[in-house]
Amino acid sequence: DAGVIQSPRHEVTEMGQEVTLRCKPISGHDYLFWYRQTMMRGLELLIYFNNNVPIDDSGMPEDRFSAKMPNASFSTLKIQPSEPRDSAVYFCASTVRGVGYTFGSGTRLTVV
Amino acid sequence: DQQVKQNSPSLSVQEGRISILNCDYTNSMFDYFLWYKKYPAEGPTFLISISSIKDKNEDGRFTVFLNKSAKHLSLHIVPSQPGDSAVYFCAASTSFQKLVFGTGTRLLVSP
Numbered sequence: 001d002a003g004v005i006q007s008p009r010h011e012v013t014e015m016g017q018e019v020t021l022r023c024k025p026i027s028g029h030d031y032l033f034w035y036r037q038t039m040m041r042g043l044e045l046l047i048y049f050n051n052n053v054p055i056d057d058s059g060m061p062e063d064r065f066s067a068k069m070p071n072a073s074f075s076t077l078k079i080q081p082s083e084p085r086d087s088a089v090y091f092c093a094s095t096v097r098g099v100g101y102t103f104g105s106g107t108r109l110t111v112v
Numbered sequence: 113d114q115q116v117k118q119n120s121p122s123l124s125v126q127e128g129r130i131s132i133l134n135c136d137y138t139n140s141m142f143d144y145f146l147w148y149k150k151y152p153a154e155g156p157t158f159l160i161s162i163s164s165i166k167d168k169n170e171d172g173r174f175t176v177f178l179n180k181s182a183k184h185l186s187l188h189i190v191p192s193q194p195g196d197s198a199v200y201f202c203a204a205s206t207s208f209q210k211l212v213f214g215t216g217t218r219l220l221v222s223p
Contacts, residue, residue, distance in 0.1 A: 004155070033210065042118075042215030043156070043201060056210060091155055101148075101211060103155030 006092050006104035013111055018080040021107045024073055025094030033101065034067055034077050037089040049075065082111045115139045116204050118214035125221050131189040133217050135202030138183065142204040146211065147176060147187045150199045159200075160187070192221045 005024040013019050025032045033048040047057040052069045060067070064083070069075040079086055089108050093101040117136045125131045133147075143164040148156035162169040162176045162185070169176050175188045189196055202214040 035213070040215070041114075043203075043213035045210055045212065048210055093155070100158060101156075103157070105153070105155050 004092055004094050004102050004104035006090075006107050008107060009105065011107060011109045013082055013109075015083055015111055016081045017111075018078065019082045019086075019109060019111075021077040021090050021092075021109070023075045023077070023092030023104060025075070025092070026102055027073065029094035029096050029102075030072075031095045031097070032069060032075050033093045033095075034075070035091040035093065035103075037091060037106070043091070046077070079109075082109075084111045087111050114215070115142075116202055116212050116214040118200075118202055118217050120217050121215070122218040122220070125192045125219065127194055127221055127223050128191045131187075131192045131196065131219055131221065133187040133189075133200050133202075133219065135185050135187075135214055136183060137185075137204050139204070139206070139212075140183070141206045142212075143207060144205045145176070145178060145185050146203045146205075147174075148201040148203060148213075149196075150201060150216070156201055189219075192219075194221050194223055197221050 007022045034046040035043045037043050046059045047067045049069045067077045087110050089106045091106045093103045095101045115138050146161040147159040149159045150156040160171050160174050160176050162178050167178050178185045197220050199216045199218050201216045203211040205211045
C-alpha cells in the first residue's frame with residue numbers, strides 16, 4: 001500500500017488566492033482527518049470524516065476553510081481567500097475505526 | 113484551550129542515556145493515549161500507546177507510563193540513540209474518537 005498520499009508537497013501562493021490541498025487515504029480506511037501543524041499550537045485538528053461524512057468541523061478556523069470528501073478515496077481542503085496566517089504544514093491522516101492513524105507526508109503551505 | 117500539553121519544547125540527551133518526555137492532559141474523559149514521532153519533511157508515525165486501564169506499556173526501548181490521578185504520561189527511551197532525534201507528539205482520545213495532540217517536544221540525541 002502506498003500509504004496516505006497528499007498533494008502538492010509544497011504550495012506557495014499569494015494572499016487572496018484560492019488554495020486546494022488534496023488527500024488520498026489508504027484503501028479501506030473509514031476515517032479521514034485533516035490536521036494543521038504550527039509552532040504555537042502543534043498538531044491541530046481541523047475536520048474529520050467517517051465514511052465520507054463530515055463528523056466534526058469545529059476546528060476549522062473560519063469560513064474561508066472548507067473540506068469535502070466526495071468518495072472514499074479522495075478529500076480536499078480548500079482555503080479561499082488565503083491569508084499569510086494560514087501558512088503551516090497541513091496533514092491528512094486516515095484510519096480504521098479511529099485507531100492507529102496513518103499520516104501523509106504533509107503539504108507545506110506558504111502564503112505571501 | 114490546550115487539552116494536551118507538552119511543556120518542554122526541546123530536550124537534549126547523550127547517546128546511551130535515558131530520554132524522558134512528558135505530557136499533561138486536562139480532559140478526564142480521555143481513555144487512550146499515544147505517542148507519535150515525526151522526522152522533518154515527513155508525517156508523524158505511531159510509536160506506542162496505552163489504554164487508561166493500564167499504567168505502563170513497554171515496547172523494546174520505549175516505555176509509556178500513565179498516571180491518571182495526576183493526568184500525566186511520560187515516554188521513556190532507553191538507551192537513547194541518535195536516530196531517535198525527532199519531534200515527539202503526545203496524543204489522547206476518548207473512545208477512539210478524534211486524537212488531540214500536544215505541541216510536541218524536539219528530542220536531540222547527541223553521539
